[in-house]
Amino acid sequence: MIVFNITWSEERVREFLQKENLSYQNIEMPYGLSTGGDDRSSTCKKILPDDLTGKTVLDIGCKFGYFCIEAIKRGARKVVGIDFDPENIRKARMIADCLGMPITYELFDIETDRIQEKYDYVLCLNVLHHLKDPIAVLDRLIEATYENLILEVASLGPRDRKRLKISLFTSMLLKHLPVLFISGNGRSSQFRDHKFFITQSAIRRLLMNHQNMFASVNIEPTEFKDRFIAIAAKRRIGKLLVVAGPIACGKTTLIRKLQNNELPEVAGCLNVDDFSSWRTVNARRFDELTDPVIDKLILYYDIKRPFFKNTKVYERDVALDILKNAAAVSFLTLWTPPDILIEQLDKKEQDKSRDGRSTGKKYQKLRKAYQDFEKIRTIYSDWIEFCQKQSAKHIVVSVTDGVRISTDENWKQLVMEQ
Ligand SMILES: C[S@@+](CC[C@H](N)C(=O)[O-])C[C@H]1O[C@@H](n2cnc3c(N)ncnc32)[C@H](O)[C@@H]1O
Structure with a gap:
């Protein structure tokens, strides 16, 4: 216990205690008072x-x-x-x-x-x-x-x-x-x-x-x-990487490849040498994250989430509160063209039906949305605008035809190339 320098005389302390009404939280004073x-x-x-x-x-x-x-x-x-x-x-x-x-x-x-x-x-x-x-x-x-x-x-x-x-x-x-x-x-x-x-x-x-x-x-x-x-x-997070894209764009595969260090060019762009020790959390499963201190974390984020949740804007999505808990944040947005999105969505649904977990109406709605190229571009565009406001490192990546990496400013060029 630290000892502090008492400068008041016993007489002064007694006088102070007598004069003032201090009886609320019992505080130990010098001289056993x-x-x-x-x-x-x-x-x-x-x-x-x-x-x-x-x-x-x-x-x-x-x-x-x-x-x-x-x-x-x-x-x-x-x-x-x-x-x-x-x-x-x-x-x-x-x-x-x-x-x-x-x-x-x-x-x-x-x-x-x-x-x-x-x-x-x-x-x-x-x-x-x-x-x-x-x-x-x-x-x-x-x-x-x-x-x-x-x-x-x-x-x-x-x-x-x-x-x-x-x-x-x-x-x-x-x-x-x-x-x-x-x-x-x-x-x-x-x-x-x-x-x-x-x-x-x-x-x-x-x-x-x-x-x-x-x-x-x-x-x-x-x-x-x-x-x-x-x-x-x-929660106190050291480094946070948000891997984002719509459902079925391939986030799970991309994260697995990052953690296996199979995408050195992407890791290099994010200034990370080794992803193998990074933990992952899905934006829907924060209850699994009970440790207050996490050194390195990947957040798996569906960019259509605020629309399903009716929060409408990213700023109001509670899953993104975690950005405020991290010392350093970076974003990786996975661009997947609509035709591939539909293909991957159909495959995902087939796998789910095989396991008896069909998403039915949600799948149909999503499939219809993915048929509208402009809508997809708008969703990406809104998300990228949100990322730009965060003043954090952001790259847009496509893996459908080899690995292509773009900065958020010229991501539209990447979209046009496909
Ligand atoms: C019931 S006492 C609790 C004192 C102490 N926290 C404790 O538990 O022993 C409430 C204290 O909060 C202060 N307080 C109440 N409203 C406040 C406010 N809006 N801003 C700052 N202090 C406030 C009161 O002056 C009082 O000292």
Whole structure:
């Protein structure tokens, strides 16, 4: 444990504790004194590892800074506590000064101010359910998190149930559903206003299903009744290659050849020496990707996906959220002419029917779409436009008549050649 330089005299600490009302989170002060308030040490053990050397931590709604102090004690490189109450910030700064700890406290409203950088750990404990728009804030927290996002949230307890005049049966039912329960008058007790009560499965769905940036969400009880902690581990990908094209264009074969290092000219264009250790994930199977840290990953992406999913634009496709988790992204778009697409689609369907897995209507619809050359070109063109906006390396490859590689700017030339 790191020892800090205490500059305050015992008399000054005693005077400070007497004068200020600091009783919220029990903070250990020098000379065997403390602020009084709730003991949050068991929550702290659950959410912060013993060693935070080199890590950065942001505590949103930090109150007097208990969790910031604990992060600094564990060796965090940078700790920032934010709160919209000037009194909290004033007191938190005085406590940090007394303890000689380098913590930055800022007056900040999480609903209106923007977090400017990413932190390894983002804590938001007992704040979300007080906010006007918790989902919008959650998005900001996700963006600000590099490693772990930790939330402590109020769910509907027996006292709240009675106050809100909800029957026992309804509350039991709600507890098991993914619900953001909107409190009628915004008050759950004399002192605290809860605008929402949020169930565990609601948090899980918001973090795991509405977007694709977390590898896992662990839910734990806390020392407060009817509250829970969610510890969400963000996916961190080193290098990501998106291999894209419509269904039946040959992505699976191309990826297999890349992983067998059979396409050195393509690998060379992507500045990769060896693809054999790269993992693969299909955009439909992110649930298989439970490791938070993945060094090298190939994403298998169907460029018609947003149209099947009704999201319509690539920017809204949750599968592409993963681009934000990667340190370096490159794109490989596989161009396959419509006649070959139809041939490969028919073969795929025949194989599926043989296995009793016919796709019927979807296959017919796709086959009809592939008969329209202009439509195919538009889909490719929209996708390539999206890739260009990502400012990442992008190549367009054709393998139907030998291997041809083109940059995204002159991909149309490649199309005309075939
Ligand atoms: C219930 S306390 C929780 C304190 C601490 N996180 C904990 O769990 O011990 C909520 C804290 O969030 C702060 N807060 C509430 N709304 C906020 C907002 N919009 N922006 C920043 N801080 C906020 C309050 O001032 C208060 O300090």
